[in-house]
Amino acid sequence: MNRRDAIGRVALLMGGAVIGAEFFISGCKSGTAKVEDLFVADTVAFLNEVADTILPTTSSPGAKAANVGHFMAVMVQDCYTPEDQKVFMEGIGKLDDAANKKFSNKFMSLTAQQRTDLLIDLDKEQKEYGTKKNKDAEADAAKHKGEKDYKAPEVPNHYFTMMKQLTLLGYFTSEIGATKALRYIAIPGHYDGNVPYKKGDKAWAT
Template structure:
């Protein structure tokens, strides 16, 4: 699966544009927040792997996100493909996620049981969906308000850190060898086009 296809798949799952997609496709390095290198510390990479593995755990049919080692991938993509403002939102989000874990269960995320981790991330996913819906509504209203002003440039409102984490987990997983060959069906050199290929409920989607 190429990067453009993977971004399209993630956007479909998330129901909106992927944060940083323009940089993912162009390969640009827009600069960095002063503390972005902290993401590559061993503890933070392990943290990202565990969060990602809670989002995409191992199942009977395929290994999970930690098996694909998406933690380093997430750190690289934040460093190379996010704007400094989005980088800072993501970095601050690590602390916010731990604060949410403490508030809900009295421990840091890494000390929670698998079920506690899942319950926490379900709450955070609902929070980011509500946050993103309001953000998109506010941006649309502001754009409509200035529709007759040719010089108007829309303000970029903050994003939710957990949406970033979830998007990068999905992108990292489905572009990994494990995601493309175990969770999806992969043919290295696809054959002829077949628009009427038989499909049974439960069949894995194609990576290519």
């Protein structure tokens, strides 16, 4: 699966544009500042657990097995703007704050079910945030329609949107995701444009 296809799939699953996609497609040379804190072992472990709660082990290995936490760190450092880097870094603390508020404990100390319940709440929150953001942008654009010098205000992305997108992107472009969760045939190889589909079959990675 190439980068453009992977981003297209994540955008379809998320119902919106993938943050940092333009840099990911071009090779992640955004020129953004380094965020070394993301590569601290505890931070990568935290991100792996968040990712594994989003995509846990089922009939195929989960996101932690694909080390999606490290993928997130690389992508945020190399493909995110400084503004989005800041939101993501602050989001790690906000996620822990949400865990404390809901369960009086840090995320890493929660049970698997508590983690799932928390991320369901955050997923609902990021969807509502995105909907409001889009509506406000449309209303503002309509208000300034016809103004040549009009520039839409920059509204921060939601940190959990970033985490969820990077989890999906990192997992389905990993070797484990492509070969265990998706169906995979090494390329180059025989091409068959009319492969029969059976209900329940996994999607193709290639």
